[in-house]
Amino acid sequence: MGLIQFTDKGLFCTKGGFYIDPWRPVDHAIITHGHSDHAKGGSKNYLCHTYSKPILQHRLGEANYQTVVWDQKLTINGVTVSLHPAGHVIGSSQVRVEYKGEVYVFSGDYKTEDDGISGAFAPVRCHTFITESTFGLPIYKWKPQQHIYNDMQQWILQNKQEGKASVLLAYSLGKAQRILGAISQVTDEIYVHGAIYNMQEVLLAHQLHHVKVIRISNELPKEKYRNAVIVAPPGADGTSWMKKFTPYRTAICSGWMQVRGNQRRRNADKGFVLSDHCDFEGLLSSIKATGCEKAFVTHGFQSVFTKYLNEIGIDASEVKTAYGNEAEEETEKEADQLNHPSS
């Protein structure tokens, strides 16, 4: 029996008696990062990275949070536990679990490119590696982020020239912060949706990010949005909330924009292929760097990716988890906030 079991509540460490990113309430939960498909409320005790705590407090409310920094070792019921940077969003961590010399690592969500705000991903040697596979097909190959930021800045300047506002659609945690950094170089005033504003307030208060933003509200005169730069969660797209920015162009910032059809389906004027996950090569190189003997593959193209890993000589199996729906869930949640803008 493995040190980590895949149960109907989430990843469970048998010897340590704790869960990692459980999707149901439990007594002890280690949380990799603050996205809603990994951080669920209702558990009695949480352990997370120091940077994740304010995010979890903001999203899940008050609870019993214990925090650690990266590489700090804890012993839980004889099991050594430590967190390591995953590079996905602010505070995001891989979880390393060791018992009697056997090491398991759960990647959580991760990306290999250092975005300058989430901490630089570092592969952790282990026997068993549990990895995501969100973009586990070779068509997903990312361009360097600076390249994308340049395009984004160009796009904004061009829209300005043509008398249009630029609306960038990005998740409030992670993507939004990266974009804010990039666009703050071409504009002093960034207008944001309430969901992003609230998240940004939390991050600013804890010195986890530095870009100041202006909250969009009905009190602001419409003229403010002329040629402006606006950042909103994807759920805002297509709602009447957007009307006040007219005339405007929209851009979606997501790895899914790699495929044209996805861009067309979303009816956006522009798609920036910017992801907080690894591309295919990133996944492969990370798995290889762990030196693992066994890989478990979850949320994403797990069947295909698992088959490929086995073909290239890495023993892999797929596991089912409830992760990978952050897009749907956050969109719905953010849509709710649109209906109750004060919340």
Next chain:
Amino acid sequence: MKFFASLVDRLMATTKTNEKIGALEEYFHNASDRDKVWVIALFTGRRPKRTISSTLLRVWCAEYCQLPLWLVEECYHTVGDLSETIALLIDAYYTPDTHPADHSLTHYIEAFHQVEKATEAERKQVMLQGWKELQTVTERFIFNKLLSGSFRIGVSQQLMVKALAKVTQLEPAVIAHRISGKWDPGKITFDELLNDAGSLADDSRPYPFYLAYPLEAEPESLGSIEDWQAEWKWDGIRGQLIKRNNEFFVWSRGEELMTDKFPEYDPICKLLPDGTVLDGEIIVANGNEPLPFSLMQKRIGRKNLSNKIMQEAPVSFFAYDLLELNFEDYRSRPLAERRLALEQVVKLVNHEKLQLSSVVTCATWQELRELREESRQHYAEGFMLKRKDSVYQTGRKRGDWWKWKLDPMTIDCVMIYAQKGSGRRSNLYTDYTFAVRDGDSLVPFAKAYSGLTDKEFAQVDAFVKRNAIEKFGPVRTVKPDLVFELAFEGIAESNRHKSGVAVRFPRIKRWRHDKKPDEINTLDDLRQLLELYGTN
């Protein structure tokens, strides 16, 4: 290629018609003459002859990227477009070892043309050269597309017409006519195609079809029935018969030249006055008696027309409009006048293969409504309503012509297989197979991929991703849990499906959240429909 690629990028970067027209306009003002003609051809569905098979493309791509072929296939199922899949893969695995090049669009089209009879190695060389010397995903996407299919990037025929009208300062209707029909983009120049001399040179050119919208209100809203002409709405292939300078052409609405597919019409040609264009329905029929449409599907699918299939599925042409007579464009005359002239032409020809689509006369809309219920007995789908003083317009227009169709048949069924879609449905499970119950088993009987909202598709997609039973290849077997009401226009016997029936134009009418899989319709219900309305 860069210049054309920037056009494609611009077209794809916007959803707004005016911006697309602007991009096309700018392109036509600046591009080379030969490239321009090819762009018109490509965007109106005239692609060059295919000289390299898609199988070879996949194999060479897998080889170049050093990936197993099955993984390339999996990528393709997710992207939904082979040209794009390959462009993305080459881009991901590209090692810069070739000097970048910027040849014209025509250069690549000709390169493909030249290898038509070449060896496999030579063809491979052309492909690899293109993949390596082109620089962006868009350029490689276009390069692949030149071989593998039509450009679906949101440029409709109508949009192209509008842009060309602006560039040439000609009427859109004139442009629409000139770019339709048969012309060889490799031989014709931009001016020849769009100016008068060119249009005279081509006798085959059909007129753009006038298409109707479905009538959603009650017909009483159209005013007096006296002002309207009602005809059965036939279930065949819309087409034009053209005779000019003693040459004969049969066009389908899809602007496909089908003269060879319907040799039965040849005698009509001999009898038609020269300079005549008829609009009507290509329909499987014994003289004036229509037969089931399923026979047409059988016939159309054949590569070679055997005598047997021509006997089993004979065709007539049900004419309902006259667009040209004595080489004179009749489209701006009122329908009533065109109809009179049409009746005379049909009488003159006097051949059983050319039928007049009869006018149905009723004193009141109510009377017509009751008659509509009998549509299926006539192998019709309902009525066409045309204002008697209407001119023959271009494209789909509201106001003067309406289709007033019978309500479709419906069946509650359960989804059992799902497959990812293409285009804007890339990476989404949107193509479904449905089954009815037969005792304890489920029997598939129809596939459908339309009728749900984007949000509903997203929900079904999430369900499929969570409940897929088999995981490789394009098709997923899913837990039979989701119940849908399927609507369709016709039902016929078929040995292609396990259920023994085939339905026509199946689409999802609604998602029956209120029904469980054990409450769906049965195979017996389907058979009953077949007995009632079956057409074979």
